[in-house]
Amino acid sequence: MGINKILDFLKSKLNIPLSLIAINVININSHNHDPKDEENKTFKYNEKEGSLEIFIKEFPLNVREEFDKELKANWKDIDLLLEKTSYNLFEKLCQYQKESKIDDEVILSAFKEIKIPEIDLKILESALFIRRLAFDYGENIESWKNDLQNRFGERGKNIINLCSAGYFEGFLIPLYEASHDLFSKMYEDVISKSMLAVFVHSIMSQDKITQDIKSKLEISKKYGIKFIYIHGIGKTNITRIKNCIDSNEAFFNFFDKQIHEESNIIIVGLTLRY
Amino acid sequence: MSNNIKITFDDSVKKDILEIFGKTINENDIIVEANKPTQKVLTKDNEEITLKQFAGIKYGSEIFVKKDIVSLLDLSKGE
Numbered sequence A: 001m002g003i004n005k006i007l008d009f010l011k012s013k014l015n016i017p018l019s020l021i022a023i024n025v026i027n028i029n030s031h032n033h034d035p036k037d038e039e040n041k042t043f044k045y046n047e048k049e050g051s052l053e054i055f056i057k058e059f060p061l062n063v064r065e066e067f068d069k070e071l072k073a074n075w076k077d078i079d080l081l082l083e084k085t086s087y088n089l090f091e092k093l094c095q096y097q098k099e100s101k102i103d104d105e106v107i108l109s110a111f112k113e114i115k116i117p118e119i120d121l122k123i124l125e126s127a128l129f130i131r132r133l134a135f136d137y138g139e140n141i142e143s144w145k146n147d148l149q150n151r152f153g154e155r156g157k158n159i160i161n162l163c164s165a166g167y168f169e170g171f172l173i174p175l176y177e178a179s180h181d182l183f184s185k186m187y188e189d190v191i192s193k194s195m196l197a198v199f200v201h202s203i204m205s206q207d208k209i210t211q212d213i214k215s216k217l218e219i220s221k222k223y224g225i226k227f228i229y230i231h232g233i234g235k236t237n238i239t240r241i242k243n244c245i246d247s248n249e250a251f252f253n254f255f256d257k258q259i260h261e262e263s264n265i266i267i268v269g270l271t272l273r274y
Numbered sequence B: 001m002s003n004n005i006k007i008t009f010d011d012s013v014k015k016d017i018l019e020i021f022g023k024t025i026n027e028n029d030i031i032v033e034a035n036k037p038t039q040k041v042l043t044k045d046n047e048e049i050t051l052k053q054f055a056g057i058k059y060g061s062e063i064f065v066k067k068d069i070v071s072l073l074d075l076s077k078g079e
Helices: A002-013 A061-073 A084-098 A102-114 A118-137 A142-164 A167-178 A180-193 A206-221 A235-247 B011-020 B069-076
Strands: A025-029 A043-046 A051-055 A080-083 A197-200 A227-233 A255-262 A265-272 B006-009 B023-025 B031-033 B036-040 B054-058 B063-066
Touching (some): A002 A061, A061 B011, A080 A084, A080 B011, A084 B006, A084 B054, A118 A142, A118 B069, A142 A167, A142 A180, A142 A197, A142 B069, A180 A206, A197 A235, A206 A227, A206 A235, A227 A235, B006 B011, B011 B054, B054 B069, B063 B069
Parallel strands (some): A025 A051, A025 B006, A197 A227
Antiparallel strands (some): A080 B054, A227 A265, B023 B031, B031 B036, B054 B063
16 A cells, blocks of 8 residues: 555654554654654654654655655555644544434435525535534534634624524524525525624624614514524623623613523523514 | 555645645745646635645545635535
8 A cells, every 4th residue: 555655665764663553644744843862853653642743844855855756656545635633624524424413414405405505505514513513522613613704704604603503493494484485585684694693702892782783683674573682602792791781771671681591601582572 | 554544744834745746836825836837726616725725635636625614524525
């Protein structure tokens, strides 16, 4: 196999002990900033992880040239060459593909049938995976959320927020079942303007929260919808939402309020009284 | 034993990896063919790709992969 050839090449050129057999990953790095000694400057072996880190910018020039050729020559067997953090995510995604995820599949196939835009389906699929990472594995998902927002802008951010809060299965599917026509009219405003919900984040002022509620309700009223939910995660955001309600009594008196607070999550349901 | 060995690379050697595969970046940091810098390298969705966005390469027609969750999700499905 080609990868064996690369490993043999590295062993022969870099003084890597031949006894190293438990290698799962070879990571190509640049400089070794913390070498044990000058002789072993070109590699670092982590027995616990089974990883061999090689520092190609420490290689003698001829070895570097040969290594590049070996890599290219054995490309077919390597098959996939990914940057380390991307590879870690890729592994989780492969695991996700193998897992039983009937709930996610039901949601996805429902929206495929509804024929929402192809790009929304792609974002939704990623959003369902991110939701699983957060809920089932307790992972910090901020960077993945930012990832979707960077690539797909406001639409990406709204889909992931709405998906995390269960709006796709809890609101949009029932809406479609109740009225295809209303769904078609509302879908774009729900997705592009997130009209049903305000998701409070760490740099959102109280004024911005009330402003968002007002502007989103204006859109919702077109469809006869008189409710909106405020979502917040984390102590700071929970406090911010509560302070906002307390200090804007006159504004919030227009609504019937339902407040659900559990561990680090708050959901405030607001329904217009008039 | 070695059949399951994976090869990954650090963010700091992205340019070196590209060079091995005959690519380079232009003045806008977009990945291009080293021997024909006017020809941009495209992802499977025909999108150009910057050095920052570059996540890796898949064997085949040298499929260049973007460093974002949607691209990696497609890759995990074999798409």
